[in-house]
Amino acid sequence: MTAWVKGGAADVDAAVDAAADLLAAARVPVLAGLSAEVSALRAAYRLAETLGASLDPVSGPSLYAELGALSAGGAMSTTRAETIGRADLVLVVGNRPWDGSLIAEIAAVSPSRGRAAGAERALLSLGGPQNGAIRHVAYAPEAGGLAVSLGHLRAFAKGHLAGEEAYADLARRLFAAQYGVIVYDAEEVGELGVEMLQGLIRDLNESTRFFALTLADPFQGRATVQLSAWTTGQAPRVGFGRHQPEHDPWRFDSARQIAAGEADAALWLASLPAPRPAWLGSLPTIAIVGEGSPEAAGETAEIVITVGVPGESIGGALWNERRGVIAYAEPKGQPAAAEKLNAADVLARIRDRLIEKGVSC
Amino acid sequence: MSTLRLRGEPQERVDLLSITPLALKALTEAEAGKLAIGTSRRGLTLGDVFEISLDGSDSLVIEGGSSRLDRVGAALSEGSIRVEGDVGQRLGEGMAGGTLTVTGSAGPYAATGATGGTITIEGDAGDHAGGAVYAAKAGLDGATLVIKGRAGDHLGDRMRKGLILAESAGAFAASRMIAGTIVVSGALGDHPGYGMRRGTLIAGSHGALLPTFVETGTPDLVFTRLLAQTLKRLGASQVSLFGGTLRRYSGDLATLGKGELFVPA
Structure with a gap:
């Protein structure tokens, strides 16, 4: 598994530590992208709750x-x-x-x-x-x-x-x-x-x-809507800055928040392919991206951690457009190594480090 | 007159929902300073963002504005709030009465769900002024909204009751309008009245008209004369539209079709 901190190769522990430091220093962090398996989405909502961050899936315009x-x-x-x-x-x-x-x-x-x-x-x-x-x-x-x-x-x-x-x-x-x-x-x-x-x-x-x-959007938006609803009772664009999930599609539009200079740190979650956001590079960012994707490179963000791709290198629950449900997708090819890193683990480890640091909303 | 002087551009969006003359009346300056208005986990208070001077009166002046001041005057039911500068989203959301004035420009969703009182924006208004927020049944719902500058797109979206005046407006003005009156002295953008059920939209000119609006002549209606008198009393510049004949279009025929658009013939 590969990770980079400020462009240099790093081990995952060091990258997780650096990610926790970056988020702990932020006033208004945003968790964007959310093109990932359900376990990673759930971990992202938990991290946002701990951190007081807001969330915005890349499929936002289509969903709303x-x-x-x-x-x-x-x-x-x-x-x-x-x-x-x-x-x-x-x-x-x-x-x-x-x-x-x-x-x-x-x-x-x-x-x-x-x-x-x-x-x-x-x-x-x-x-x-x-x-x-x-x-x-x-x-x-x-x-x-x-x-x-x-x-x-x-x-x-x-x-x-x-x-x-x-x-x-x-x-x-x-x-x-x-x-x-x-x-x-x-x-x-x-x-x-x-x-x-x-x-x-x-x-x-x-x-x-x-x-x-x-038609469902191709970036797990339907799964995000369901997960957000069963987790927060709201549609996906929620913020936890005031200790409870607030839903506001305008305020928590991540592209708007970043363009207006309101957000001061971002976490881009895309274990599945998603269009690269135009704002990458304009604010301190952690990118958790699928291995082998074009974004899996040190220059994508301050901190880059590559993870298994659900339905490819690891198994994961994904939106199945054909059936219109969330369903488990097996990994393709050879069974993956047991220690294969997934996005949910990385997010949970960042959250654990934040709690150790005493950061809690 | 109580005043809140902005110390500088807030570092995050702040929510002034609970800051009204009535709410501040019972508080000392020290107590008011502890009111939470921040929206991040840093827990910003009123005292962190403003220098506070209270005298127990029912008028409040906010000196200095910012596009990050959300829901200014949202809980206003009596008295007045005057902002010397800009405000953010949802100015006067759900306001029930009183007078709310902004000397600068307002963000989106100004006056959404406002049931009473008068909201005046001396600059421009963002998109969805007098429009409904996500999942809300109605936009403006009985209050009067005066925009002296330009309004953005979707002016009066899903508006249910009340009066909106503006100098000009963007596309899709009066979209999904349920009822009420909008008068725009200048131009509307494209496709006014999309999904409009009832209500009246009067404008100097308009962009592309929907194929579901049909011309119904140039009737001389008592209603327009009464409206002109009301506008005259308010001193509104829009009264100039009523000097000559108005051409009437009926729509949106895709829905109930009881809405109307008037433009000078």
């Missing part, structure tokens, strides 16, 4: 686009398996859902269960990339973007607008479905758009069955 609408108006959601098994109409909103294998899987089969079993599956897209490989009916977005398009569509669905426009046709098709699903990426659609889309789904459920299938 969804949570903002959910907290205000609720949501009607379904799973990937239900969509493939039951939907006779799938509307794909935006570009991002086309990136993975999901749409191809949906297009490959017809509904086999429920009220639409045996029917043809219609695949529609709104503002998609015009993917020619998969047969579907494409509707162009409004110039104002997806949120504006969804509002326009909903006005036709409600019967507040009428005419022969494309969206009138799309609205008719939605109501004709027996079991419809709208697939979207919350960050791409935006909070306002998600709320509008969920409102459209509510309207459709007046006369048929309709659900949302939201």
Whole structure:
């Protein structure tokens, strides 16, 4: 296992000591990234509680686009398996859902269960990339973007607008479905758009069955939401500066805190790949990163500790998008050495050192 | 008149929720100095951040401002607070009455959930002024918010009741508005009234209009004349909008569609 302190190779104990010193000296530390297995996330929340730090996952913008609408108006959601098994109409909103294998899987089969079993599956897209490989009916977005398009569509669905426009046709098709699903990426659609889309789904459920299938972010955000909820009762952006978890999505936005000069130390946790934050290097930082990642180098931060990568070199509980649950991922290849370091251990050791030093919130 | 003189830029965000003339009335300066206002584990107190001078009156002046002063006047129910400088987020959050004045600019979510009283920002307001915070049912909820400068995006988001005046505003003004009145003397950004259910938005001009707002003519409404009289009494510059005919748009037809946007014809 490899660690660096101020660019020089160090053993893990020395790096843990240096990390505890760095955090103990901070007034407003932030724990960011949080692209990691559940045990490491749990250790991060425990460390934050001891330290009085705030937490912010790299998936924050995506999570809050969804949570903002959910907290205000609720949501009607379904799973990937239900969509493939039951939907006779799938509307794909935006570009991002086309990136993975999901749409191809949906297009490959017809509904086999429920009220639409045996029917043809219609695949529609709104503002998609015009993917020619998969047969579907494409509707162009409004110039104002997806949120504006969804509002326009909903006005036709409600019967507040009428005419022969494309969206009138799309609205008719939605109501004709027996079991419809709208697939979207919350960050791409935006909070306002998600709320509008969920409102459209509510309207459709007046006369048929309709659900949302939201893509999970690729950085363990869904797992972080669950862990934060069962640990603090709140969504992920919480701070422990006042001895209790306070939730404030604006105040605990780590990029904002760092840009405003409020945060004076950061811990970047990414045992799984995550986009490198623009602020690395602008404040004293500890990076706990997966071995073999581009960030596993002495110049990434003051203190860098490499750890096992869950689902690769070590086992760990991760968000499983296919099943929509947190599930254990086995290490790949040869069984890992017993002494393999994981991020949860490193965070727990930093926390222990802080408690020994008498730092406690 | 009691005063709090800022000693310098606070080293962390401070939370002034519990600092009102009413709360300070019963306290000596030494007791007030011990009130916790910090948001980090360092436990900053009022005395650490401000020089305190109290006289038991119902008016409080905060001399010196900072964008790190959060929730100024949030618990205000009577009396007045005047800040000579800037403030941070959630100015007057949930305020029930009294007068709150900021001579500088305010951060996001000014006047969120405020049910009564008057909040005046002499500079600019950040995004979501009069707008709802995360998971809140409503933004401005009965108070009057006067912004003499520019308001950011999402002015009056999910606003439920009350009056907002501003010089200009960013994109998505009156988004998800439930009810109430917003009058902007200058320009609005793009897409005003997104998801607006009811309420009235009056502006000098606007950016891109949503396809779910439809023009409904130039009616001569008693309501607009009454509103003009109210604005005149307040001495608001926005009254100039009411000199001629107003063109009315109805929306957002994606939702209830009982909202309205007026612009000079």
